[in-house]
Amino acid sequence: MSTVAKTGFEKKGFGATLWDWMTTVDHKKIGIMYLLGGGFFFILGGIEALFIRWQLLKPQNDFVTAGTFNDLLTMHGTTMIFLAAMPMLFGFMNAIVPLQIGARDVAFPFLNSLGFWLFMLGGLFLNASWLFGQVPDAGWTSYASLSLASDGHGIDFYAIGLQIAGAGTLMAGINFLVTIINMRAPGMTYMRMPLFTWTTFIASAMILFAFPPLTVGLFFLTFDRMFGGAFFDPALGGNTIIWEHIFWIFGHPEVYILILPAFGIFSEIFATFSRKRLFGYASMVFATVLIGFLGFMVWAHHMFTVGLGPTANAIFAVATMAIAVPTGVKIFNWLLTIWGGSIKVTTPMLYALGFIPSFVMGGVTGVMQGSAPLDYQLHDSYFIVAHFHYVIVGGVVLGILAGTHYWWPKMFGTMLSETLGKITFFFFFVGFHMTFFIQHWLGFWGMPRRVWTYMDGQGWNVANAISTVGAISMGIGILVLIINAIMTTVKNEPVANDAWEDGRTLEWALPSPPPFYNFPQTPLVRGLDTVWIEKQEGNEKMYTPAEPLKDIHMPNGSILPFVMTLGLVIAGFGAMFRLEHTWGLPVLIGGIALVFLAMALRSVRDDHGFYVPKHLIAEDQQKYEEGGHR
Amino acid sequence: METNERFTKETWPAHPETATLEGKNKFLGFWLFLGGETILFATLFGTYLALRNSGPSGYEFTTQNLFDLKLVFAMTLLLLTSSLTSVYAIYHLRNYNFRGVQFWMAMTALLGTGFLMFELYEFVHYVKLGFTFGSSAFSSAFFTLVGTHGLHVAVGLVWVTLLILRNAKRGLNLYNAPKYYTFSLYWHFIDVVWVFIFTVVYLMGVIS
Numbered sequence: 001m002s003t004v005a006k007t008g009f010e011k012k013g014f015g016a017t018l019w020d021w022m023t024t025v026d027h028k029k030i031g032i033m034y035l036l037g038g039g040f041f042f043i044l045g046g047i048e049a050l051f052i053r054w055q056l057l058k059p060q061n062d063f064v065t066a067g068t069f070n071d072l073l074t075m076h077g078t079t080m081i082f083l084a085a086m087p088m089l090f091g092f093m094n095a096i097v098p099l100q101i102g103a104r105d106v107a108f109p110f111l112n113s114l115g116f117w118l119f120m121l122g123g124l125f126l127n128a129s130w131l132f133g134q135v136p137d138a139g140w141t142s143y144a145s146l147s148l149a150s151d152g153h154g155i156d157f158y159a160i161g162l163q164i165a166g167a168g169t170l171m172a173g174i175n176f177l178v179t180i181i182n183m184r185a186p187g188m189t190y191m192r193m194p195l196f197t198w199t200t201f202i203a204s205a206m207i208l209f210a211f212p213p214l215t216v217g218l219f220f221l222t223f224d225r226m227f228g229g230a231f232f233d234p235a236l237g238g239n240t241i242i243w244e245h246i247f248w249i250f251g252h253p254e255v256y257i258l259i260l261p262a263f264g265i266f267s268e269i270f271a272t273f274s275r276k277r278l279f280g281y282a283s284m285v286f287a288t289v290l291i292g293f294l295g296f297m298v299w300a301h302h303m304f305t306v307g308l309g310p311t312a313n314a315i316f317a318v319a320t321m322a323i324a325v326p327t328g329v330k331i332f333n334w335l336l337t338i339w340g341g342s343i344k345v346t347t348p349m350l351y352a353l354g355f356i357p358s359f360v361m362g363g364v365t366g367v368m369q370g371s372a373p374l375d376y377q378l379h380d381s382y383f384i385v386a387h388f389h390y391v392i393v394g395g396v397v398l399g400i401l402a403g404t405h406y407w408w409p410k411m412f413g414t415m416l417s418e419t420l421g422k423i424t425f426f427f428f429f430v431g432f433h434m435t436f437f438i439q440h441w442l443g444f445w446g447m448p449r450r451v452w453t454y455m456d457g458q459g460w461n462v463a464n465a466i467s468t469v470g471a472i473s474m475g476i477g478i479l480v481l482i483i484n485a486i487m488t489t490v491k492n493e494p495v496a497n498d499a500w501e502d503g504r505t506l507e508w509a510l511p512s513p514p515p516f517y518n519f520p521q522t523p524l525v526r527g528l529d530t531v532w533i534e535k536q537e538g539n540e541k542m543y544t545p546a547e548p549l550k551d552i553h554m555p556n557g558s559i560l561p562f563v564m565t566l567g568l569v570i571a572g573f574g575a576m577f578r579l580e581h582t583w584g585l586p587v588l589i590g591g592i593a594l595v596f597l598a599m600a601l602r603s604v605r606d607d608h609g610f611y612v613p614k615h616l617i618a619e620d621q622q623k624y625e626e627g628g629h630r
Numbered sequence: 631m632e633t634n635e636r637f638t639k640e641t642w643p644a645h646p647e648t649a650t651l652e653g654k655n656k657f658l659g660f661w662l663f664l665g666g667e668t669i670l671f672a673t674l675f676g677t678y679l680a681l682r683n684s685g686p687s688g689y690e691f692t693t694q695n696l697f698d699l700k701l702v703f704a705m706t707l708l709l710l711t712s713s714l715t716s717v718y719a720i721y722h723l724r725n726y727n728f729r730g731v732q733f734w735m736a737m738t739a740l741l742g743t744g745f746l747m748f749e750l751y752e753f754v755h756y757v758k759l760g761f762t763f764g765s766s767a768f769s770s771a772f773f774t775l776v777g778t779h780g781l782h783v784a785v786g787l788v789w790v791t792l793l794i795l796r797n798a799k800r801g802l803n804l805y806n807a808p809k810y811y812t813f814s815l816y817w818h819f820i821d822v823v824w825v826f827i828f829t830v831v832y833l834m835g836v837i838s
Contacts, residue, residue: 107655170666178659182651208662212670220677223774228764231677231774237684237767242677249673596788603789604796606805 006610008516008554009620023557025109026516030116031095032411035404037120038087044127045079046478048072053435053471056464059456066452070137071154073450075127077140078158081254082165083123085392088400089261090119090172093200095411097176099507099514100194102185102523102543105555107178110602111171114561118168121565125572126161129154139450141251144232144243148224153576159222160572164565166214173207176200185506186546187525191285194505194529195271195278198285199264202292203257209296210253217246226575241306248299256295259391260288262399263330266352269406270334272502273349274341277529280333287326287333294323304375313372320370327363331356344502347421351402354429355395362390365440380450383443389436401428401481408485409499413513414492420484424477431473438463438470498542504529509542511624517552520617521545552612560598567594635803642726642802647811650804660812664819671823674778675830678771682835685766693835696761702832705748706824709783712741713821716814723810728801731810732794738817739790742783749780772831779827782820789813 012020021029051072055063064072098106106112129135134152136142147155180201184193193201220243223229230236232243271278278284300308300316334356343349365387369375378384401424408416442463447454454460498508506523507514509531524546527533531542571591578584643649648657683692715737722730753773756762763773790813797806 108659174659174662174666177662178655182655182658208666209669212666213673216670216673216677219774223763223770229770229774230764230767231681231770233767236686236765237681237689238770239680239684239767242680246673246677600788600792603792608805 006556007616008610008612009616019559020557022562023113023559025105025113025555025557027094027098027106027109027112028411028514028516030112031091031093033091033116034087034094034119035091035411037116037123038084038091041079041083041123041127042085042088043478043482045076045084046475048076048079050471050475052076053468055453057468058465059454059458059461061453064452067137069452070139070450071135074136074139074142074154074158075130078126078136078162079123080392081140081258082162083119083126085258085396085400086169087119087123088404089203089258089396090115090169092196092265092400092403092407093172093176093261096407096507097197097200098179098183099410099510099518100197100505101180101183101188102506102519102525103179103183104518104522104552106175107182108171108175109555110558110561110607111175113558114564115168115171115175117561117565118171118568119165121569122161122163122165122168125164125569126157129157129161132157141247142221142243143247144221144224144240147221148232148240155221156225156576159218159225160575163215163218163222164568164572166211166218167568169207170211170215173204173211176204177208180204185519185523185525187530189525191282192525192528192530194264195267195281195284195288196261196264196505199260199267199288202288203260206253206257206260206292206295210250210257213246214250217243217250220246222575226578241303244303244306245299248302249296252299252302253295255388255391256291258396259399260291262396262403263288265399265403265406266334266355268505269348269352269402270337271529272406272500272504273344273346273352274338275344275502276337276341277532278333279336279339280329281528283329284333287329290326291323294319294326298323301370301372301375304372305379317370317372321367324363324367331360346405346500347416347418347425348402348406350422350425351398351405354425355398355402358390358394358398358429358432362387362394365390378443380448381443382439382447382449385449386436386439386443389439393432393436398429401425404481406500407507408488409495409512410507410510411513412489413494413511414488415495415499416488417484420480420487424481424484426477427473427480428477431470431475431477434470434473435467436470438466442467498531498535504532506531506543509534515620515624517554517612517617519543519545520552520621521549522547549614549618551614552617553609554612555609556607558602558607560602564595564598567591567598570594637726637803639726643804644724646723646726646802646804646807649807653804653808653811656808656812660815664815667819671775671778671826674771674775675826678775678831681767681771684768689766689768691759691761691766691768693831693838696756696759697832697835699832699836701748701752702828705745705752706828708741708745708748709821709824712738712745713818715741716817720811720814723802723807726802731802732798735790735794735810735813739787739794742787742790742817746780746783746787749776749783753777753780776827776831779820779823782816782823786813786817786820789816 021033024030051064052069055061055069094106094112098104132153134154134157136154136158138146138150138155142155142158180193180197220229220231224232230238232238232240234240267278267284297319298316300312301320304313365383369378369384369387405416405421442460445459447460495512497511499512506525509523510518522545523543526544534542534544568591571588574584574586574588574591578588648654685691715734719731719734719738722734761769763769793809793813
């Protein structure tokens with residue numbers, strides 16, 4: 001027992017720094033880890049996409065085998081949705097939401113760390129399938145009739161890997177809900193919350209209700225494949241359509257879980273760089289809630305051709321089209337925010353401006369498919385591929401790239417190069433439309449999706465070649481972004497608190513990057529865009545404290561989240577090899593035991609956190625004022 | 631308020647479980663978690679209803695010839711009573727009576743163990759009859775739904791045992807009060823799920 005109490009200001013060597021990141025419960029560090037982890041999987045999924053496009057460059061290409069092509073398209077979809085898009089959004093949520101509401105940390109810092117490690121190790125587990133040469137190959141939807149017939153352990157990697165990563169997502173969802181409900185600073189009423197916080201709130205609520213069905217569905221799949229279950233086996237009375245329902249009851253809300261935070265990012269960017277209050281704030285909030293609700297009512301539009309009958313199809317078609325209404329409200333609000341604003345076309349703003357037409361196109365094709373009779377024509381064609389890439393890339397990925405540029409100074413304390421940022425935007429945006437616009441026509445011309453190759457003379461050659469060139473252009477864009485990130489990190493030129501000079505929300509009142517305790521004194525929120533209000537009144541500090549300076553209570557770090565996750569991964573390998581190796585069962589039991597042991601340890605060991613004494617905070621703040629932190 | 635501060639009956643807050651920010655967060659977070667659990671069980675119930683009595687051609691087991699309501703009635707009594715005893719424990723928690731909390735939590739654990747024993751007996755009995763996990767879609771769905779509930783009971787038993795042992799020597803404070811309280815929430819939830827299992831699986835199974 002050391003006699004010197006922990007203060008949080010201790011200096012650290014390399015080993016201790018590594019340990020610090022492994023055990024951290026600081027939402028800002030976890031946010032950075034989510035962003036980097038998600039970025040890693042984004043690059044991996046991107047490489048898979050390039051392989052897919054290279055194979056389809058010309059008719060009867062033999063760049064990869066048919067089996068590998070199935071592996072690639074399955075892993076591309078799974079990786080991008082679960083391991084790239086969602087974690088990167090979680091990165092922003094973690095890094096920014098507690099700052100936006102003036103909180104010291106999230107409600108459950110330990111769970112936050114656990115959620116990150118579950119995502120990271122679950123994702124690595126899933127991708128370990130490449131090393132074993134047994135890769136999931138039943139598509140990211142993994143329909144039971146396909147996945148039960150798949151040889152090897154590919155689908156087992158899918159089921160267990162997603163189970164682990166999905167548990168982490170559920171924890172993150174609950175965590176953000178409680179943080180936003182319980183830990184808002186004084187004066188931060190619900191109708192003063194920044195839009196990014198609002199969309200995080202609704203997306204988290206959707207996670208809470210959408211992920212348990214996925215958990216159950218993956219368990220059914222695991223049982224059927226590894227433990228002799230009969231849920232999806234028609235010979236034993238099972239029913240494969242149950243998987244489709246369960247998957248889409250999760251899967252459709254999932255796309256709104258992805259797009260809503262992206263909407264939030266764009267809302268912040270439009271207001272900031274139009275230097276105007278967001279138009280129609282209340283209707284924006286209402287539209288977000290409505291999209292969140294309707295998102296649960298439309299899952300069967302993925303199953304129009306299953307044969308649920310005209311009544312079911314009609315109901316789900318109408319519900320699907322209804323979602324276009326709140327989405328339209330949002331689009332018009334963004335347009336009217338720009339209207340008459342004093343616009344600064346920065347890189348984030350460029351992405352936001354590019355997002356509107358791109359996403360509207362994806363939305364319109366969505367309504368087309370929502371019409372059940374037309375869907376019978378479009379189903380399983382490249383038109384579908386074009387549509388969902390227009391909403392996911394044109395909405396979510398543009399949002400993530402915009403957020404990366406917008407919040408980079410806040411997260412890392414230095415500014416990404418605007419020139420390189422605009423070059424990235426150019427390559428990515430042009431490449432994106434080049435890749436996917438033509439695919440609408442490929443669909444009309446009858447090219448089915450998920451095919452390994454195609455015959456010459458069907459009129460698809462040129463379109464496919466254009467699409468591949470576009471994909472390469474997107475790859476160049478991302479490459480420039482990586483160079484940009486490395487260059488600015490090496491240069492590491494410090495930026496001011498309000499790095500864009502037009503910040504409206506509380507995160508911009510803090511140093512970049514903020515100290516580990518965030519606000520030295522909890523801020524008083526005086527209205528929507530409280531920092532903007534303070535700046536208008538000439539307050540250089542950009543926020544009004546709501547309390548005197550006092551000792552700050554902070555949570556302790558812990559290695560247990562990592563240990564628990566490791567236990568789950570070990571158990572996963574055990575479960576998978578149980579039937580062919582005798583060591584499988586003991587490893588499965590050992591892994592589970594490790595998880596429960598870590599849980600019990602967490603339960604019986606008291607963790608009261610520690611206090612940062614106020615004189616040290618005052619000294620630290622003094623240093624910031626003198627610029628001594630650089 | 632300090633989490634390890636000592637209290638007397640007079641200074642003990644009326645709602646110790648939500649007296650600290652940590653307690654408030656746990657309270658709300660756990661309610662939300664139970665919301666997610668509700669969806670999880672709803673999915674299991676939906677699947678069970680879809681696959682009930684569905685097996686390979688000539689499958690002998692149906693809900694009518696399999697279930698025995700007498701056994702299930704005894705289980706129901708045990709679990710419902712254990713929910714009542716956990717209410718007593720929370721009553722004593724509010725009144726700063728630590729011995730009362732420990733005693734009634736122990737009773738809850740005892741009754742829960744009794745329930746679990748019956749369930750194990752029931753499962754072993756079915757397997758002996760040939761109604762094994764993989765024999766049909768019906769049996770897979772049945773064992774998964776009822777077994778998931780049983781697993782929740784088992785986890786709850788370990789949890790409450792650790793709580794009782796860990797806090798045996800130090801009494802109540804604002805650090806462990808939310809822990810006892812969230813356990814009782816969890817236990818009530820398990821109880822409510824059982825009411826639905828009793829109705830949907832057993833009662834509707836035998837009557838319909």
